[in-house]
Amino acid sequence: MRKKIVAGNWKMNLNFEEGQKLTSEIVNMFKDENLKDVIAVINPPFVHLYPAKKLIGDTPNLFLGSQNCSDKSSGAYTGEISAGMLASFGAKYVILGHSERREFFKETNELLTAKTRQALDNDLTPIFCCGEPLEIREAGTHEEYVKQQLTESLFGFSAEEMSKIVIAYEPIWAIGTGRTASSDQAQQMHAALRAHLAGKFGSDLANDISILYGGSCNPSNAKEIFSKPDVDGGLIGGASLKSRDFVEIIKSF
Numbered sequence: 426m427r428k429k430i431v432a433g434n435w436k437m438n439l440n441f442e443e444g445q446k447l448t449s450e451i452v453n454m455f456k457d458e459n460l461k462d463v464i465a466v467i468n469p470p471f472v473h474l475y476p477a478k479k480l481i482g483d484t485p486n487l488f489l490g491s492q493n494c495s496d497k498s499s500g501a502y503t504g505e506i507s508a509g510m511l512a513s514f515g516a517k518y519v520i521l522g523h524s525e526r527r528e529f530f531k532e533t534n535e536l537l538t539a540k541t542r543q544a545l546d547n548d549l550t551p552i553f554c555c556g557e558p559l560e561i562r563e564a565g566t567h568e569e570y571v572k573q574q575l576t577e578s579l580f581g582f583s584a585e586e587m588s589k590i591v592i593a594y595e596p597i598w599a600i601g602t603g604r605t606a607s608s609d610q611a612q613q614m615h616a617a618l619r620a621h622l623a624g625k626f627g628s629d630l631a632n633d634i635s636i637l638y639g640g641s642c643n644p645s646n647a648k649e650i651f652s653k654p655d656v657d658g659g660l661i662g663g664a665s666l667k668s669r670d671f672v673e674i675i676k677s678f
């Protein structure tokens with residue numbers, strides 16, 4: 426059975442105190458609600474990671490992730506943070522290839538292969554983002570576009586390595602815009618991606634890979650989106666900055 430995962434992407438938001446407060450609220454609600462069936466991950470900016478880990482402690486099913494890692498293991502790369510550093514204090518996940526990193530920091534499919542390699546070598550689970558811009562959706566070539574992102578970044582990995590990767594489908598036109606993909610659009614793309622993975626790695630493996638949806642997910646639409654058979658959870662931006670909304674989304678399963 427593939428895992429149900431809800432991951433919050435805080436992006437570049439919240440100062441130190443605000444980050445601690447949000448983490449504490451999520452930890453407390455998570456314990457109070459006894460949320461057991463879903464894996465939740467919070468992905469704050471780097472400065473919050475270690476204190477957040479302290480607050481999370483051993484809370485079952487609640488994990489810490491980063492929004493990025495370097496493609497290198499160590500050395501003279503000023504300003505970078507390695508996957509090994511993240512793993513050394515208990516981070517378990519890392520978001521890779523978010524569309525904002527692809528757009529603003531010019532991350533290529535090739536670079537993302539190297540980052541994914543670093544993550545896997547350090548026992549971090551990559552949450553590998555893919556998704557098409559609006560013009561590609563409107564041209565009707567979105568499935569080919571997103572499949573190619575996976576092919577170019579991930580199809581050089583072994584089946585065993587691929588089985589450790591989580592995919593997040595995030596149509597760029599739905600990120601931070603308040604405009605979600607319909608649940609049918611999400612299902613269609615997730616099924617296409619799963620079939621694409623099956624073609625390369627076999628259907629047993631593809632059936633075990635969690636594919637998350639991201640793009641303006643909130644407590645009012647999460648239940649409908651998560652009800653689709655190939656949607657295994659969500660990558661949540663704006664709504665992950667409010668503890669109640671984030672926990673309500675987790676409870677939508």
Ligand code: PEP
Nearest residue numbers: 600601639640641662663
């Ligand atoms: C994201 O940035 O990954 C995201 C899904 O953002 P939002 O939920 O705000 O659209």
